[in-house]
Amino acid sequence: MVDQIGGFGLLAFWAVLMLALSYFVYRRQGVDNTSEFITAGGRAQVGLTTASFAVTWMWAGDILGVPQYVGITGVAGVWMYAAPAVLSSFVVIPFALRMRELFPQGLTYSEYFIERFDKRAHLAVIFVILYTMVLGGVIQLFVGGAVIGGLTGISPNVVMAVLMGVIGLYILLGGLWGSMTTDLVQFVSALVLTLAFVPLLLFEAGGPSGVYENMVANLGGDAPAFLSMANLNAIEGLFLPYALGLGVWGVVSLATWQRVFAVRRDKTSRFLTVGGIGVFTTIAMYSVIGFVGLAAFPEVAPGNLSVEALGLMPDWATVVFLLVALMVLGSSVDSYLTAIASLTSRDIYYRHVNTDASDDQQLLIARVASIGFAAVIFGATVFAVGSISFVQLLLIGGIGASAIVGPFALSLFWHKTSSNGFVAGVLVSQVVTAVLLAGSYGVVSVPAALASIKLWEIMAVGHVVSTGLAALASLASPDDFQFDSIAQDPAVADGGARTDGGEER
Amino acid sequence: MGEGLFTGMIALFWVAEFAFGALVLYWFLTQGFDSDAATAASGGPLPLEESGYTLRSLALWGLFFGAIVLGIVIGA
Numbered sequence: 001m002v003d004q005i006g007g008f009g010l011l012a013f014w015a016v017l018m019l020a021l022s023y024f025v026y027r028r029q030g031v032d033n034t035s036e037f038i039t040a041g042g043r044a045q046v047g048l049t050t051a052s053f054a055v056t057w058m059w060a061g062d063i064l065g066v067p068q069y070v071g072i073t074g075v076a077g078v079w080m081y082a083a084p085a086v087l088s089s090f091v092v093i094p095f096a097l098r099m100r101e102l103f104p105q106g107l108t109y110s111e112y113f114i115e116r117f118d119k120r121a122h123l124a125v126i127f128v129i130l131y132t133m134v135l136g137g138v139i140q141l142f143v144g145g146a147v148i149g150g151l152t153g154i155s156p157n158v159v160m161a162v163l164m165g166v167i168g169l170y171i172l173l174g175g176l177w178g179s180m181t182t183d184l185v186q187f188v189s190a191l192v193l194t195l196a197f198v199p200l201l202l203f204e205a206g207g208p209s210g211v212y213e214n215m216v217a218n219l220g221g222d223a224p225a226f227l228s229m230a231n232l233n234a235i236e237g238l239f240l241p242y243a244l245g246l247g248v249w250g251v252v253s254l255a256t257w258q259r260v261f262a263v264r265r266d267k268t269s270r271f272l273t274v275g276g277i278g279v280f281t282t283i284a285m286y287s288v289i290g291f292v293g294l295a296a297f298p299e300v301a302p303g304n305l306s307v308e309a310l311g312l313m314p315d316w317a318t319v320v321f322l323l324v325a326l327m328v329l330g331s332s333v334d335s336y337l338t339a340i341a342s343l344t345s346r347d348i349y350y351r352h353v354n355t356d357a358s359d360d361q362q363l364l365i366a367r368v369a370s371i372g373f374a375a376v377i378f379g380a381t382v383f384a385v386g387s388i389s390f391v392q393l394l395l396i397g398g399i400g401a402s403a404i405v406g407p408f409a410l411s412l413f414w415h416k417t418s419s420n421g422f423v424a425g426v427l428v429s430q431v432v433t434a435v436l437l438a439g440s441y442g443v444v445s446v447p448a449a450l451a452s453i454k455l456w457e458i459m460a461v462g463h464v465v466s467t468g469l470a471a472l473a474s475l476a477s478p479d480d481f482q483f484d485s486i487a488q489d490p491a492v493a494d495g496g497a498r499t500d501g502g503e504e505r
Numbered sequence: 506m507g508e509g510l511f512t513g514m515i516a517l518f519w520v521a522e523f524a525f526g527a528l529v530l531y532w533f534l535t536q537g538f539d540s541d542a543a544t545a546a547s548g549g550p551l552p553l554e555e556s557g558y559t560l561r562s563l564a565l566w567g568l569f570f571g572a573i574v575l576g577i578v579i580g581a
Contacts, residue, residue: 025538028538029538029539040539041539043539044538044539045532045533045536045537045538045539046532046536047529047530047531047532047533047534047536048533048536048537048538050529050532051529051530051533054525054529075506075511075514075580076577079573079576079577083573086569090566093559093562093563097554100553101553104553181538187526187529188526188530191526194519194522195519195522195523199519202515208508208511208512208515208516209508212508212511212512213508227506227511228506228581229578229579229580229581230577230578230580230581264551265551265552265553265554266552266553266554266555266558267554268553268554269554269558269559269562269563270554270558270562272562273562273565274525274528274529274565277565278522278525278526278529280569281518281521281522281525282522282525284521285518285519285522287518288515288518291515
C-alpha cells in the first residue's frame with residue numbers, strides 16, 4: 001500500500017516523463033501534418049512498431065485478469081486468457097497485407113469502405129469503430145482507476161481525470177509518434193515487471209517448488225484438474241466468448257491499423273507475428289502471480305488473487321509496480337485516443353463534413369478531438385464504474401468486432417460483395433447480438449430460450465449473421481467491383497499531405 | 506502436471522519473454538525510430554513484402570500454435 005502523497009508523486013513523475021517524451025518526439029519527427037500525426041508517415045521501424053503494438057495489447061486489466069483465470073481454472077487459464085489476444089494478431093495478417101496492397105499508405109482503414117462501397121457503408125463502419133474504440137479506452141481507464149486508486153487511497157475519479165488529462169495532452173502534441181514513443185518506454189516497463197518482479201514475487205513465496213507444493217496442498221482434490229493444461233471445464237465461459245470477440249478485435253481496432261500503416265510496408269507481417277507471440281509470453285508471466293496466489297491465499301476469491309499476491313512484495317517493489325501499471329495503462333489508452341482522433345479528423349470531418357479541408361485543418365481537428373474525446377472517455381468511465389461490469393464492457397466490444405470482420409473479409413477478397421449486403425450484415429448483426437447480450441443480462445425482455453443463450457453463442461451468432469447476410473444479399477444482387485480501380489499510386493495514396501497542397505479525391 | 510514440468514513451464518515462459526524483449530529492443534537500438542534513408546532510396550513508400558517473407562511469418566505462427574497444442578498435451 002502506498003499513501004496518497006506517494007500516489008500523487010507517482011502520478012506526477014509519470015506525467016512529466018510522458019509529456020517530455022512526447023515533446024521530444026514531436027520536435028524530432030516534425031509532427032506537423034496529418035500523415036505524421038495519424039500514421040507516423042508510414043516509415044516507423046519494425047522495433048518501435050512491434051513494441052507499440054505489443055504493449056497496446058498488454059492491458060492493465062491483464063495483471064488482474066490472468067491471475068483470476070488461473071484462480072478459476074488453474075494452469076489452463078494461461079492459454080485461455082492469452083490465446084484470444086494473440087489470435088487477433090494472426091487473423092489480421094491477411095487483412096493487413098491486402099489493405100497495404102490496395103492502399104500502400106492509407107491513413108485510416110475505414111476510409112477504404114468509402115472507396116469500396118459508398119458513404120452509407122462508411123458511416124456504418126465509423127459507428128462500430130467509434131464505439132469500440134471509446135469502449136477500449138473506457139475498459140483501460142476503468143481498471144486503472146480501480147487498481148491505482150485502490151492501492152494509493154486516491155479517489156478513482158481523480159486518478160482517471162489525471163490519467164486522461166495527461167494522455168490527451170501528449171497525444172495532442174505528438175499524435176501517433178507520441179503514442180509509439182511513450183509505448184516503447186511503457187514496453188520496457190512491462191518487461192521489468194515480468195522479468196524481474198514476477199520472479200521476485202515467486203521466490204518471496206518459496207520458489208517454484210514451494211509454490212507447487214503449497215498449491216497441491218491447498219487445492220486438495222481439485223489439484224489434478226487445476227494442474228492440467230487440458231482442463232476444459234471453464235472453456236465456454238472463459239475462452240470461447242473472448243476468442244470469438246476479442247480474437248478478431250484486432251481486425252476492427254483502428255489502433256491496430258494505425259500501426260499496420262505506420263510500419264514499413266516490407267515488414268508488415270513480421271511486426272504482427274513477433275508482437276502477437278510476444279503478448280502471449282507476457283501474459284504467461286502474469287500467470288505466475290496467480291500461481292503464487294493459489295499457493296499463499298487458499299481462501300481468497302479468484303478476482304482478488306492478484307492484489308493479495310502482490311501484497312507479498314516489499315513496499316518499494318509495490319511502488320515500482322504501481323509505476324509499471326501506470327505505464328501499461330497509458331499505452332493502451334493513448335492508442336485508442338490517437339485512433340479516435342484520427343477517425344474524427346479523417347473519416348468524419350474530412351470525408352463527411354468538409355471534403356475540401358486542408359491538411360492543416362485536418363490536423364487541427366485531430367488535435368482538438370484528442371482532448372475532446374479524452375473528456376468523453378473520462379465521462380463514460382465515471383458512468384460505467386457504477387453501472388456496468390468489466391466483463392460486460394469486454395463483451396460489448398466483442399460484438400462490435402463480430403459484426404465487421406466477416407463482411408470486411410468478403411469486401412476485400414470477393415468482388416461480388418455489394419454495399420447493401422455489407423451494410424445489412426453489419427447493422428443487423430449489431431442489433432441481433434446487442435439484443436441477445438442485453439437479454440442474457442436481463443436488461444431487456446426476451447423469450448426464455450434466448451435469455452439462456454451462452455455468451456460464446458452470442459458471439460458466434462454475430463459472426464454468422466454478419467457474414468451470412470452480407471454473402472446472401474451480395475449473391476442476390478451482386479456487385480462487380482474492380483479492385484484495380486481503387487489500388488492507389490503509393491506516391492499519392494494517403495489523400496492528405498501533398499506538396500501542391502491539393503487533395504487526391 | 507508434476508513439479509518438474511511446472512518449474513520447467515515457468516522457466517520457459519521467462520526465457521520466451523526475455524527473448525521477445527531482447528529482440529524488440531535489439532531492433533529498436535539498431536534501427537532507430539524511422540526508415541528515412543530506406544524510404545528516400547526507394548523514391549517512395551517501400552514495396553510490399555515478398556511472399557517468401559510472409560511464408561516465414563506464417564511458419565512462425567505454425568510453430569507457435571504447434572507449441573501450444575504440444576504444451577496442452579504434455580501438461581494434461
